[in-house]
Amino acid sequence: MLTIFNLHAKVEDKPILNGVSLKVKAGEVHAIMGPNGSGKSTLAGVLAGRDIYEVTEGDVLYNGKNLLEMEPEERAREGVFLAFQYPVEIPGVSNTYFLKAALNAIRKHRGEPELDAMEFLELVREKMKLLRMDEELLKRPVNEGFSGGEKKRNEIFQMAVLEPKLAILDETDSGLDIDALKIVADGVNSLRDPNRAMLVITHYQRLLNFIVPDKVHVLAGGRIVKSGGKELALKLEKEGYGWIENGHQ
Amino acid sequence: MIDLNEGKAAFLNDFERQEAFLSRFGSKGLHDLRRSALSRFEELGFPSPSEEEWRFTPLGPLTKIPFQLSPNGISQRESEVAERLQPMGIAPPDAVLLLNGRCARPLNSAGLPENACVQPLLLALSEKQEFVERHLGRYASFETHPFTALNTAFIGDGAFVYIPKNTTVTKPIFLVYWSQSSGEPTVTHPRTLIVAEESSQATIVEVFLGRPNDVYLTNAVAEVVCGPNASIDYYKIQDESKEAFHVHTLQVQQSRDSTFSSHAFAFGSVLARNEINSVLDDEGCSCTLNGLYFASGHQLIDNHTRIEHARPHCSSHELYKGILDGHGHGVFNGRIHVHPNAQKTDAKQTNMTLLLSDDAVIHSQPQLEIFADDVKCTHGATIGQLDADALFYLRTRGIGKEEARSLLTYAFANDIIQRVRVDLVRRQLEALFLHRHQPTGGRTT
Numbered sequence A: 001m002l003t004i005f006n007l008h009a010k011v012e013d014k015p016i017l018n019g020v021s022l023k024v025k026a027g028e029v030h031a032i033m034g035p036n037g038s039g040k041s042t043l044a045g046v047l048a049g050r051d052i053y054e055v056t057e058g059d060v061l062y063n064g065k066n067l068l069e070m071e072p073e074e075r076a077r078e079g080v081f082l083a084f085q086y087p088v089e090i091p092g093v094s095n096t097y098f099l100k101a102a103l104n105a106i107r108k109h110r111g112e113p114e115l116d117a118m119e120f121l122e123l124v125r126e127k128m129k130l131l132r133m134d135e136e137l138l139k140r141p142v143n144e145g146f147s148g149g150e151k152k153r154n155e156i157f158q159m160a161v162l163e164p165k166l167a168i169l170d171e172t173d174s175g176l177d178i179d180a181l182k183i184v185a186d187g188v189n190s191l192r193d194p195n196r197a198m199l200v201i202t203h204y205q206r207l208l209n210f211i212v213p214d215k216v217h218v219l220a221g222g223r224i225v226k227s228g229g230k231e232l233a234l235k236l237e238k239e240g241y242g243w244i245e246n247g248h249q
Numbered sequence B: 001m002i003d004l005n006e007g008k009a010a011f012l013n014d015f016e017r018q019e020a021f022l023s024r025f026g027s028k029g030l031h032d033l034r035r036s037a038l039s040r041f042e043e044l045g046f047p048s049p050s051e052e053e054w055r056f057t058p059l060g061p062l063t064k065i066p067f068q069l070s071p072n073g074i075s076q077r078e079s080e081v082a083e084r085l086q087p088m089g090i091a092p093p094d095a096v097l098l099l100n101g102r103c104a105r106p107l108n109s110a111g112l113p114e115n116a117c118v119q120p121l122l123l124a125l126s127e128k129q130e131f132v133e134r135h136l137g138r139y140a141s142f143e144t145h146p147f148t149a150l151n152t153a154f155i156g157d158g159a160f161v162y163i164p165k166n167t168t169v170t171k172p173i174f175l176v177y178w179s180q181s182s183g184e185p186t187v188t189h190p191r192t193l194i195v196a197e198e199s200s201q202a203t204i205v206e207v208f209l210g211r212p213n214d215v216y217l218t219n220a221v222a223e224v225v226c227g228p229n230a231s232i233d234y235y236k237i238q239d240e241s242k243e244a245f246h247v248h249t250l251q252v253q254q255s256r257d258s259t260f261s262s263h264a265f266a267f268g269s270v271l272a273r274n275e276i277n278s279v280l281d282d283e284g285c286s287c288t289l290n291g292l293y294f295a296s297g298h299q300l301i302d303n304h305t306r307i308e309h310a311r312p313h314c315s316s317h318e319l320y321k322g323i324l325d326g327h328g329h330g331v332f333n334g335r336i337h338v339h340p341n342a343q344k345t346d347a348k349q350t351n352m353t354l355l356l357s358d359d360a361v362i363h364s365q366p367q368l369e370i371f372a373d374d375v376k377c378t379h380g381a382t383i384g385q386l387d388a389d390a391l392f393y394l395r396t397r398g399i400g401k402e403e404a405r406s407l408l409t410y411a412f413a414n415d416i417i418q419r420v421r422v423d424l425v426r427r428q429l430e431a432l433f434l435h436r437h438q439p440t441g442g443r444t445t
Helices: A040-048 A072-077 A095-110 A117-130 A148-162 A178-190 A206-210 A231-239 A242-248 B008-022 B028-044 B060-064 B078-088 B121-127 B129-135 B146-153 B388-395 B401-417 B423-436
Strands: A002-011 A014-024 A029-033 A054-062 A080-083 A090-094 A166-170 A197-202 A215-220 A223-228 B095-099 B102-105 B117-120 B158-163 B173-179 B186-188 B191-196 B201-210 B216-226 B231-239 B245-254 B259-266 B271-280 B286-295 B300-309 B315-324 B329-338 B346-355 B361-370 B376-384
Touching (some): A002 A040, A014 A040, A014 A054, A014 A223, A029 A231, A040 A054, A040 A072, A040 A080, A040 A166, A040 A197, A072 A095, A072 B388, A090 A095, A090 B388, A095 A117, A095 B401, A148 A178, A178 A206, A215 A231, A223 A231, A231 A242, B008 B028, B078 B095, B078 B173, B078 B201, B078 B423, B095 B117, B095 B158, B117 B121, B121 B129, B121 B191, B146 B216, B146 B245, B158 B201, B173 B186, B173 B216, B191 B231, B201 B216, B216 B231, B216 B259, B231 B245, B231 B423, B259 B300, B271 B286, B286 B300, B286 B329, B286 B401, B300 B315, B315 B361, B329 B346, B329 B376, B346 B401, B361 B376, B388 B401, B401 B423
Parallel strands (some): A029 A197, A029 A215, A166 A197, B095 B173, B173 B201, B186 B216, B201 B231, B231 B259, B271 B300, B286 B315, B300 B329, B315 B346, B329 B361
Antiparallel strands (some): A002 A014, A215 A223, B117 B158
């Protein structure tokens, strides 16, 4: 589904990614771990199409298409979803309006009929149960005044509604207490699907106790320096990132 | 150098032609007022940009166009007007409708409380001359204002609203001014008088519309008299032709414990000058001025507000938001004047501007003049662009770039729109922002 080859990216002349290569198949969950500043969020941003990053080399193929040539909204319509590390507050736009506009844009792209208000409400009610979210949140402006936990839950809730093919979760666990983490992880797990791939970006191993990955990659210095099974995450938890960084820089 | 007084002659000639007709309405006293207003206009002439109050609003183009008073009444298919009003829930029979400054249709007064009155000003000048003249022209001073002087000189048709003591009018009162030019640029000087007596309550919606792309000048003045403990909720929707000129002065006189709120929306015209002057003339008054305007293309929208805190224990709240796209030009000048004895004044003024293009310009001037020492007065102005993070966030959810810009623009405007208490008007404004005013700037993302 996703093939990243020798990806280099910089922000304001500062190179961040220095040759990332990665293959993710449908149905797989890959974890990307790494110390602060290793380029994890940059990778997520580049995949979602954030324009502050400039790709200087390499390719990203998504279902056979050149992902880097697409606008952010095209990527989303083709099934790429980024759960933000810091979800953005948008005062003045209700969660409902926002999500309905998003869903209908994606449905239109897929050639499916747009949902009317009633059909939409039915759908979101079902998905809200999954994340144990209060319906009141729908009426509130997007993320405005949400607690950290509510924001992260709202991201996964959006993912549940939009049903992406490739979900990139950027530090979805950061700032969550254990109860919120479980709810979010349950939500993510319920969305695991043979047709859906996930890239779970995290600094801590804790999340991977709940979302068990098929593969774990360690990003350091803008490159994937080690790949392995889920046991790699445990080793990192125990020994820290030091042994990898020292060995590779 | 443009000779600003070139255009003056056309108005003076207009007056000569109209005088016999106008003098039939109202007392000799009123006609004397017209004549002295005309001579004041003649003396003042059009303001030049060297005058502080008009620094950012050059009137050159306006004074070049030979505007003509419209012949009495135009044969206008009402359906064209009705179509524009329909989304706001206004049917022509429910509104005082003025076509090119002449009342085409008095309001169907069924549903109005007994003794309350909503009628064309010409009719009111015939039927209730003495009462009307007790107020008409008493508040909106033309000493320093050529456009108000001009309007006063042409006092004729317009709208008259009277809400008697202890009366509540629940249905919104719609006053609609429609302009069009039949080839030649036209001018109207509509005058509105609203008198709300003690402990009365009403909602008034003034709507200014015109045939798209027609060239005309609307020079309107409205006077609002809020009696003790009266409460007036006033709305103005200006969606004139994009080639039109719009000058409007709202003069508000507030008595003890009265509440006045204004919500002014401006989208139309190539040049608009909106003035609101509110005098809080006794204790316990509350005054709210909210505004939202959108200027794109080469539009210039100028908002001048003056709040006179003349007495103690009054409060005023003002929030104006502007959205500027293309070569749009905005002016905000908000003065709060706290008189020496107006202790315990609570005044808050905020002006926020959203710039959607590199070529849009805003001049924002808050002016607080405080001569009392025990007051709470704040003001603030912000100028910003669409939030790049928010834009990206929306796009990562599949929302297209233009729609995302439009949605964020709407989000900026939304808190003003949500303050509108007339449901259909609010919904119409929401629709306008979400679907019609798609930003076109594009370059600042």
